Every structure is written in structure tokens, then in C-alpha cells.
Amino acid sequence: MRIAIIGTRGIPNYYGGFEQCAEYLALGLVKRGYEVIVYNSHNHPYQEKEWNGVKLIHCYDPENKIGTAGQFIYDLNCIVDVRKRNCDIILQLGYTSSSIWGWMLPKKVVVTTNMDGLEWKRTKYSEKVKKFLRYAESLGVKYSDHLISDSIGIQDYLKEKYQKDSTFIAYGATAFEKPDVSDLDAYGLIPQQYDMLIARLEPENSIDVILEGVSLAGLDRPFLVVGKHETAYGEYLKQKYAAYTQIRFIGGIYNINILNNLRYYSNIYFHGHTVGGTNPSLLEAMASNSLICANDNPFNKYILEGDAIYFQTAQEVREHLLSVVYDEEHYQKMLKNNMAKINDIYDWEIITDQYAAHFESVKGIINR
Numbered sequence: 001m002r003i004a005i006i007g008t009r010g011i012p013n014y015y016g017g018f019e020q021c022a023e024y025l026a027l028g029l030v031k032r033g034y035e036v037i038v039y040n041s042h043n044h045p046y047q048e049k050e051w052n053g054v055k056l057i058h059c060y061d062p063e064n065k066i067g068t069a070g071q072f073i074y075d076l077n078c079i080v081d082v083r084k085r086n087c088d089i090i091l092q093l094g095y096t097s098s099s100i101w102g103w104m105l106p107k108k109v110v111v112t113t114n115m116d117g118l119e120w121k122r123t124k125y126s127e128k129v130k131k132f133l134r135y136a137e138s139l140g141v142k143y144s145d146h147l148i149s150d151s152i153g154i155q156d157y158l159k160e161k162y163q164k165d166s167t168f169i170a171y172g173a174t175a176f177e178k179p180d181v182s183d184l185d186a187y188g189l190i191p192q193q194y195d196m197l198i199a200r201l202e203p204e205n206s207i208d209v210i211l212e213g214v215s216l217a218g219l220d221r222p223f224l225v226v227g228k229h230e231t232a233y234g235e236y237l238k239q240k241y242a243a244y245t246q247i248r249f250i251g252g253i254y255n256i257n258i259l260n261n262l263r264y265y266s267n268i269y270f271h272g273h274t275v276g277g278t279n280p281s282l283l284e285a286m287a288s289n290s291l292i293c294a295n296d297n298p299f300n301k302y303i304l305e306g307d308a309i310y311f312q313t314a315q316e317v318r319e320h321l322l323s324v325v326y327d328e329e330h331y332q333k334m335l336k337n338n339m340a341k342i343n344d345i346y347d348w349e350i351i352t353d354q355y356a357a358h359f360e361s362v363k364g365i366i367n368r
Helices: 018-033 067-081 099-104 127-142 152-162 181-187 207-217 232-240 256-264 280-287 298-304 314-323 329-346 349-363
Strands: 002-007 033-039 054-059 089-093 110-113 146-149 195-198 223-226 246-251 269-271 292-295 310-311
Touching: 002 018, 002 067, 002 280, 002 292, 002 329, 018 033, 018 054, 018 099, 018 349, 054 067, 054 110, 067 099, 089 195, 089 349, 110 349, 146 152, 146 246, 146 310, 146 349, 152 232, 152 298, 181 256, 195 207, 195 280, 207 223, 207 232, 207 246, 207 314, 232 246, 232 256, 256 280, 269 280, 280 349, 310 314, 329 349
Parallel strands: 002 033, 002 089, 033 054, 089 110, 110 146, 195 223, 195 269, 223 246, 269 292, 292 310
Antiparallel strands: none
16 A cells, blocks of 8 residues: 655654654554655755655745745645655645645545644634634545544544544654653753743743743742744743743754653643644653643543643642642652553554554545
8 A cells, every 4th residue: 555645844853743743654654564655845854765664755845935825835736746646545634734725636546634633723823814724624624535533522523513524543652761861951950840831832822821820839940931932922921921030931942852851850741732632742741751730621631631730720820830749649640640541542553553544444435
């Protein structure tokens, strides 16, 4: 079976969640005997035509020149190329900038789409953009033969909104087993004597609520904000909390080992995401043995269940910071349970098997 993966900037991953998904899936599928093609931006740092047995096709991507509009051109170029590749399955990761070209997808190839989260719910978008995203979502459904949901919440939404069944396959993670405390030295940190969050600095990720709670707690221990902060909202947050020297905006970190070590040795890891399905950073925190304080919403609770502490308000954040002791038996049990979920449910080997089973079950079944 020949499988093409479109919808990402490419592999190996230098960018984000869907690129990481594409990387793990492609490697796992090749190991299982499939022929796999992954589409890469022509700007991708890795310029070879093959990577660990995965065929790479670089397509022109003008995003760095013209901004967001370039994503639409890149996706169009990928779809034009994949029409020539005689594939059995096209796995489309997301739909935002590709679904308007859905009518061009090859008619005799099975298209299965991971529908991602509810993008139109993101507060950073204007009403016009949200309207377009709803339209793009509907096209993503229309031009796909099969749908994948990475959370039960998304699966329920697609059934209710479009009367469409979808296959539930979660995002994956790999248990972090080799912590190295030396990575803390560059930040002047002591194990379990700091708290942190990792997120895009956007309103729907509860950054302001969390930092307000940090300011109310009045503790001296450092609080790390990991994420690109050279944005309008990032500047707003830095200005608002400039007086609180324990709050450190340290920017984006893209070295996975450093991220894993920062999570592993933190006291409390805050996960404020309110939009989307199975969030990759949440699973990575679980896999890094982090004690998680998560925004109290159905998406997070489906994954974490009772193995986390939860917040909705800044006052609740404050109370957790003042009262939670990482080493207490109750919290250590949460860590153990979350690691068991990674190994038994969310491990990438398991997720790849589920994708492979999905591909085998839908091969040749075209519903458009």
C-alpha cells in the first residue's frame, strides 16, 4: 500500500504537532512495510529526497514571503503533485488551508482526514476568519472519504454537526525515560523548585489566568513561560506582569530533550488549553512525568480523568501553587497513572497500529 501524507510543513519535525505526528507515523508505517510519501515545504531545513525510508517530496511554499496565504498555495502544490503519484491512501492532516482545493483530490484514491480541533473557536481569529474556518471545516468533511477524530469530543461534534461517523485515533507520545538534570543549569533552576507552562501565547490557552494566579500567590520560586512571546499578545503579557520577577518569559524551545527535562523536574506543569482535541503538549507532559494542573474542560478531562488537578480561575491557580506538594503520595499516584496511560493507550507504536488498521479497513472504499 502506498500512503501519502499531506497537510504539514514536512519531516523531520522542526515545527509542531502535526509535523511530529507525520514523523512518527511515517517511520512506523515504513517499519510495517508500507510505502510512505510525505510532502515537505521547499523551505524545510532537510532537503534530501528520502529520510529513514520515507520518500520526501518538496513543494513550493511561499509562506515565508507572503504570510498565511502562502499556506494555501503550498497545499495546492501538494495536491497537484499527489494526483500523479498513484497512491492508495491520502492522509490529510488538518483542513484549514487545503480543503478549498478538496475538489482537486484524485477521485480514485481514498482520502482520509484527521479533522484536528475546532479551529473556529480560537479567540485570536476575527469573525470573518471564524466564518471561513467553519466553511473550510465543512469542505474538509465533504471532500474526505473517511474522517479521523483525535478526541471523543471531536468525534461527537462531527456526528452531531455533519451526521458523519469518524474513527477515533488519539495523538501519540513516547515515555521519557532518561532525565538529565544538567539541562536545568542554563536556566538556574532547582528540581521541583519551579513551575511552568508550555503553549502558544494566545488567549484560549489561559495564559493570563495562570499568570494572574502566579501573581496572587506571591511565591519567589520561578515560573517559566515557554513559548514565542514576540507577538502582540506576548508583549501585552510581558508588560502586564513585568513587576513579577519570578515570571520568566524564556521564549520557544524546540529541543525535545530540554523540554522533557524542564517538564520532568518541574513542581507543577500548567496546561491551559481550552480548544481542540487531544493536545500534543498535554500527552508530552504526561510522558515526562509532570504533575499537571489543567484547565477544567471536557477535552482535558477525557485524557487526564482524575489524575490531575484542575483550575478555571486565577484564584484556583493561586490555591494550587500554595498548597500542592509534588512529593505527596496522592500526586505521585497521579504521575504513575498518567504514565500507564501513555504506555497502554497513547504510545506511538499503538497509535501507528491503529492508523494502519484504519488504512487496511478503508482501502478502496471511496465515499465521495
